[in-house]
Amino acid sequence: MAEVSLQNISKSFGESEAVRNLTLTIRDGEFVVLLGPTGAGKTTTLRLIAGLERPDKGRVTIGGQDMAGAAPAGRDVAFVFQQYSLYPHLTVYENLAFPLRSPARRLGADEIDRRVREVARMVRIDHKLENRSTRLSGGEMQRVAIGRALVRKPSIYLMDEPLSSLDAKLRGELRLELKRIQSELGSTLLYVTHDQIEAMTMADRIGILNDGELIQLGTPREIYSNPVNLHVAARLGQPHINLIPEGLVPGGQPPKGTKTIGARTEHLEIHPGNGTANAEIDWIEHLGDQSHLHMRIAGHKLVTLANPYVPVMPGDKIMLTLKDPLYFGGDGQRLV
Numbered sequence: 001m002a003e004v005s006l007q008n009i010s011k012s013f014g015e016s017e018a019v020r021n022l023t024l025t026i027r028d029g030e031f032v033v034l035l036g037p038t039g040a041g042k043t044t045t046l047r048l049i050a051g052l053e054r055p056d057k058g059r060v061t062i063g064g065q066d067m068a069g070a071a072p073a074g075r076d077v078a079f080v081f082q083q084y085s086l087y088p089h090l091t092v093y094e095n096l097a098f099p100l101r102s103p104a105r106r107l108g109a110d111e112i113d114r115r116v117r118e119v120a121r122m123v124r125i126d127h128k129l130e131n132r133s134t135r136l137s138g139g140e141m142q143r144v145a146i147g148r149a150l151v152r153k154p155s156i157y158l159m160d161e162p163l164s165s166l167d168a169k170l171r172g173e174l175r176l177e178l179k180r181i182q183s184e185l186g187s188t189l190l191y192v193t194h195d196q197i198e199a200m201t202m203a204d205r206i207g208i209l210n211d212g213e214l215i216q217l218g219t220p221r222e223i224y225s226n227p228v229n230l231h232v233a234a235r236l237g238q239p240h241i242n243l244i245p246e247g248l249v250p251g252g253q254p255p256k257g258t259k260t261i262g263a264r265t266e267h268l269e270i271h272p273g274n275g276t277a278n279a280e281i282d283w284i285e286h287l288g289d290q291s292h293l294h295m296r297i298a299g300h301k302l303v304t305l306a307n308p309y310v311p312v313m314p315g316d317k318i319m320l321t322l323k324d325p326l327y328f329g330g331d332g333q334r335l336v
């Protein structure tokens with residue numbers, strides 16, 4: 001494994017600047033997730049590291065070595081794509097063994113067999129080694145695709161939304177397994193997604209990308225609790241953070257220049273039926289173990305998470321107050 005570093009990287013396609021002055025280091029053994037909306041430059045960043053694109057400006061180093069001029073095959077990276085790209089005519093075993101059979105590796109048959117079986121166990125596909133890869137479910141195929149990257153023990157794994165084509169249950173399971181495998185192997189991993197749950201649960205650090213720029217890099221907790229601006233605040237949190245004008249809801253101590261208040265569930269306090277009221281319950285979404293309360297206050301809509309037994313009904317008037325919310329200035333930057 002190795003440290004991977006991007007220094008002041010820019011890349012344009014014609015008029016469109018896909019990546020802008022990006023500086024980012026993925027430490028040896030670290031799991032970094034790039035999170036951003038479509039078109040933010042996430043895939044381009046992975047492709048620049050893999051050598052599938054050349055930067056217009058800046059430097060990529062892997063294990064301290066400058067990659068300028070190095071072909072993709074010479075970079076020692078393993079790429080897992082969104083859509084499993086298996087060899088359909090080969091068995092699971094052969095798909096896993098394929099990357100180890102290149103003449104440059106000179107691995108003996110025993111060593112290949114040992115590694116294939118070890119990785120198959122890791123990704124829990126060892127019971128299907130003799131199956132043709134086309135006879136697998138989507139989740140199994142993606143396990144093989146991930147396994148095929150893992151057998152190689154490269155300097156870095158690059159994964160581009162590897163779980164997005166799977167159903168929610170499988171995605172949840174593989175998310176846990178991938179994190180377990182990564183920590184067991186101590187792999188350096190750069191993972192791209194627009195799924196905030198994947199980012200929150202797997203990343204050592206999350207990088208928030210927007211319009212080709214890295215807006216913030218930090219642990220999931222830092223990004224969630226201390227977003228540098230409105231854009232970052234809106235990327236994490238379920239339900240979405242409420243962005244409301246200053247002065248709408250009482251409570252808190254807005255610093256000078258505050259224009260917008262960011263209020264997540266933990267920043268809102270509901271006081272039902274205490275005589276005074278400033279908000280009305282619009283409707284309640286029952287999710288089973290919890291509910292989303294949709295409220296209206298002076299024409300603004302807010303949503304918050306509540307326990308399913310909170311004693312309110314649609315149409316009820318309630319008192320809503322703020323508790324240590326996030327404050328943003330007119331330029332969208334966070335004020336502390």
Ligand SMILES: Nc1ncnc2c1ncn2[C@@H]1O[C@H](COP(=O)(O)OP(=O)(O)OP(=O)(O)O)[C@@H](O)[C@H]1O
Binds near residue numbers: 036038043
């Ligand atoms: N080969 C290309 N030719 C032209 N434009 C490209 C090319 N690759 C990427 N772009 C443009 O660069 C920008 C960033 O694209 P990129 O695929 O890196 O975004 P992304 O964050 O991975 O998006 P998504 O989540 O949709 O995959 C987009 O505006 C895209 O249209």
